[in-house]
Amino acid sequence: MRYVLIDRFLELERGERARAVKCVTRGEPFVGDAYPSALVLEALLQTGGVLARSGSGFKSMSVLGKVERATFPAEAHPGDKIELDVRATMSRPEGTLCEGVATVEGKIVGEAEFLIVFLPAELAPPPDPDVAEHRRNLMQALAIPLEEV
Amino acid sequence: MAYVFVDKILECEPGRRVVAVKALAFNEEFFRDHFPGMPVLPGAMVLEGFVQAARHCLAACEGAHDRWVLHAVENMRFNRFATPGEVVHLEADLDGEEEGAVWFKGRAKVEGRGVCRLRFAVRKQDDGRD
Amino acid sequence: MDDQEIFTKVQKCVADALGRDEDEVQMDKALQRDLEAESIDYLDITFQLEKVFGITIEKDELFPQKIFQDEAFVRDGVVTEQGLNFLKEKLPFADLADFHEDPKVTRVPDLFTVGLLCNYVKMKLSSA
Numbered sequence: 001m002r003y004v005l006i007d008r009f010l011e012l013e014r015g016e017r018a019r020a021v022k023c024v025t026r027g028e029p030f031v032g033d034a035y036p037s038a039l040v041l042e043a044l045l046q047t048g049g050v051l052a053r054s055g056s057g058f059k060s061m062s063v064l065g066k067v068e069r070a071t072f073p074a075e076a077h078p079g080d081k082i083e084l085d086v087r088a089t090m091s092r093p094e095g096t097l098c099e100g101v102a103t104v105e106g107k108i109v110g111e112a113e114f115l116i117v118f119l120p121a122e123l124a125p126p127p128d129p130d131v132a133e134h135r136r137n138l139m140q141a142l143a144i145p146l147e148e149v
Numbered sequence: 150m151a152y153v154f155v156d157k158i159l160e161c162e163p164g165r166r167v168v169a170v171k172a173l174a175f176n177e178e179f180f181r182d183h184f185p186g187m188p189v190l191p192g193a194m195v196l197e198g199f200v201q202a203a204r205h206c207l208a209a210c211e212g213a214h215d216r217w218v219l220h221a222v223e224n225m226r227f228n229r230f231a232t233p234g235e236v237v238h239l240e241a242d243l244d245g246e247e248e249g250a251v252w253f254k255g256r257a258k259v260e261g262r263g264v265c266r267l268r269f270a271v272r273k274q275d276d277g278r279d
Numbered sequence: 280m281d282d283q284e285i286f287t288k289v290q291k292c293v294a295d296a297l298g299r300d301e302d303e304v305q306m307d308k309a310l311q312r313d314l315e316a317e318s319i320d321y322l323d324i325t326f327q328l329e330k331v332f333g334i335t336i337e338k339d340e341l342f343p344q345k346i347f348q349d350e351a352f353v354r355d356g357v358v359t360e361q362g363l364n365f366l367k368e369k370l371p372f373a374d375l376a377d378f379h380e381d382p383k384v385t386r387v388p389d390l391f392t393v394g395l396l397c398n399y400v401k402m403k404l405s406s407a
Contacts, residue, residue: 223298224298226298226317226319226320227319228317268298
């Protein structure tokens with residue numbers, strides 16, 4: 001399986017709030033009738049990662065620092081469109097604290113509070129123009145508004 | 150079969166403890182995206198590995214008919230990245246039950262060194278849809 | 280805000296960030312040595328303190344990373360005179376007397392106790 005768990009961004013208020021969608025389909029290789037909730041969490045984390053990086057012009061790489069808490073009161077199923085809504089509650093140069101909720105037609109399938117941290121330059125991989133281009137193409141495909149990347 | 154995050158069960162005390170293993174291969178597709186040029190095991194996949202291990206632990210004592218799903222996570226923290234070429238051990242120990250949710254304390258390690266720690270809960274999901 | 284109130288609030292911040300019981304978080308406990316804090320926790324604690332006390336903590340103001348990164352501050356595992364001055368300047372709210380006795384760089388994290396956090400908060404609130 002690939003690992004881009006967002007399909008499109010609907011709204012990006014830099015460093016403040018991001019809304020995106022993720023469709024659940026049999027076309028993805030999960031077993032059973034329900035989408036694994038751990039991947040609903042990942043969709044929220046990825047949305048939060050873009051939100052956190054948007055606050056500083058997408059200059060740093062971000063990784064997950066910590067999940068403070070998360071709950072999954074219901075499941076998503078094939079054919080559902082998950083709406084992801086993530087807000088940055090606190091931001092610092094080192095990282096961003098986010099709160100997000102995932103819903104299907106208004107029903108909550110996941111909620112999480114998590115910390116996204118920016119990878120210090122010495123831990124990030126060396127800059128690679130192919131990777132940078134891939135990233136730009138991906139962000140354009142997801143309708144993430146780019147100023148410069 | 151795709152989307153299985155547990156390769157082998159090393160230890161299982163039904164309803165109490167389970168130790169599972171997931172080996173990491175560069176060839177796995179998700180590494181291409183996470184991240185390009187720096188393949189590391191995503192935290193959410195560690196979590197799913199724990200859920201699958203917990204299912205195994207509970208199915209061993211409850212009988213085969215309950216479907217357990219992820220209910221909640223608390224304080225999931227990461228010490229270091231796990232990377233292709235490593236074998237991740239997922240250890241989960243029962244840590245209480247409340248209102249139908251069964252809690253575990255989980256520790257993911259590579260060669261004894263901590264990768265991730267968390268508390269997580271699973272609940273029985275009846276399939277009359279939510 | 281009096282010292283007891285500061286301590287109670289700091290205690291809750293640290294307990295929440297580290298996922299521990301509040302009674303484990305006492306004044307003399309060092310975050311790393313006694314409470315098993317890791318690098319991500321320093322960021323989390325910083326966020327909690329900012330939120331609870333309404334203060335702004337500048338980068339490296341509370342947990343200065345430079346002590347471990349600057350070659351002039353550490354030689355053969357021991358903090359140099361320059362390093363000691365740096366610590367004194369950056370952590371005016373810390374009690375460095377004990378550290379001076381045996382200034383190994385591995386002992387620097389032991390300075391970061393719950394008590395130090397309380398002193399820091401008190402200093403920030405009184406200068407606000």
